[in-house]
Amino acid sequence: MANSSEVYVVDDDEAIRKSLSFLLRTAGLPSRIFDDAEAFLAEAPGLAPGCVITDVRMPGIDGIELVRRLSEQRLPLATIVITGHGDIALAVEAMKAGAVDFLEKPFKDEVLLAAVQRALNSETRDQQDEGDRQRYRAAFAGLSKREREVLEQVVVGKTSKVIAYDLGISPRTVEVYRAGMMMKTGAKSLSELVRMALLAGL
Numbered sequence: 001m002a003n004s005s006e007v008y009v010v011d012d013d014e015a016i017r018k019s020l021s022f023l024l025r026t027a028g029l030p031s032r033i034f035d036d037a038e039a040f041l042a043e044a045p046g047l048a049p050g051c052v053i054t055d056v057r058m059p060g061i062d063g064i065e066l067v068r069r070l071s072e073q074r075l076p077l078a079t080i081v082i083t084g085h086g087d088i089a090l091a092v093e094a095m096k097a098g099a100v101d102f103l104e105k106p107f108k109d110e111v112l113l114a115a116v117q118r119a120l121n122s123e124t125r126d127q128q129d130e131g132d133r134q135r136y137r138a139a140f141a142g143l144s145k146r147e148r149e150v151l152e153q154v155v156v157g158k159t160s161k162v163i164a165y166d167l168g169i170s171p172r173t174v175e176v177y178r179a180g181m182m183m184k185t186g187a188k189s190l191s192e193l194v195r196m197a198l199l200a201g202l
Contacts, residue, residue: 005120006050007031008077010040010066012058016082020053020112027113037061041069049076051119053112056083056090056102064094071098078119082107088194089157095198104191136200139185147184148202150177154190155197 007029009020017033024031034040037054038061052070056063067079081102083091091102101115143151146167153163160174167174178190187193 005030006048007116007120008040008047008050008052009033010037010052010054010058010063011082012036013055016055023109023112024116029113029116037063037066041066044070044075044077045073047075047077050078051116052077052079053116054079054081056081056087056094064090064097067094067099068097080112080115080119083191088154088191091191092155092157092194092198095195102191102195104189132196133199133201136185136196140197140200140202142184143181147177147181150174151181151193151197151202154178155194155202 007024009017009024009031011017011020011033012035014035017035021031021033034043037058040052041061052066054063054066058066061069063081067081070077070079079094079099081091081094081099083094083102083104088104091099091104094102100119103112103115140148140151149167150163153166158166160171160178164171164174178193181187182190182193185193185196187196
């Protein structure tokens with residue numbers, strides 16, 4: 001990580017801004033906080049390279065639009081989006097817009113710090129992403145046809161009830177398929193399963 005790198009927290013929730021700023025400072029990572037995306041975008045072109053942490057849900061310019069605008073401007077800023085439970089579809093949209101990672105709340109401090117360090121070191125991130133991509137593709141290759149059908153629906157953010165209706169099976173059966181996929185791939189949560197699928201290019 002370059003010494004000039006900085007972490008930018010963009011969130012409308014003051015409690016989140018303060019807690020993340022404290023965590024980053026404790027870890028020795030320089031940071032700045034912004035209470036909305038508009039204020040951050042106004043300064044973004046003149047900021048040092050680094051990492052942006054933002055919530056997908058914010059008034060005005062939300063996290064997804066922020067990611068999209070930063071990608072369009074090609075600024076040296078890797079973005080991590082924070083998502084609440086049930087916002088998987090939004091997180092997927094954010095990653096497709098250019099976010100490098102997403103974390104589902106609540107998350108452990110060490111998980112966030114590991115994501116930030118990885119985002120700040122783009123060379124290591126690219127190498128790790130390629131290694132992960134190959135490993136995840138191999139894991140997903142072991143899924144059954146029906147498991148892959150369920151996975152495709154999960155990745156676009158559909159609930160078990162909607163997936164069950166679309167595929168003509170029961171919600172309980174969807175849950176069984178999901179549990180099987182997580183066991184085969186080693187995913188510890190639904191959000192991790194989705195991240196793995198996105199990185200694998202599914």
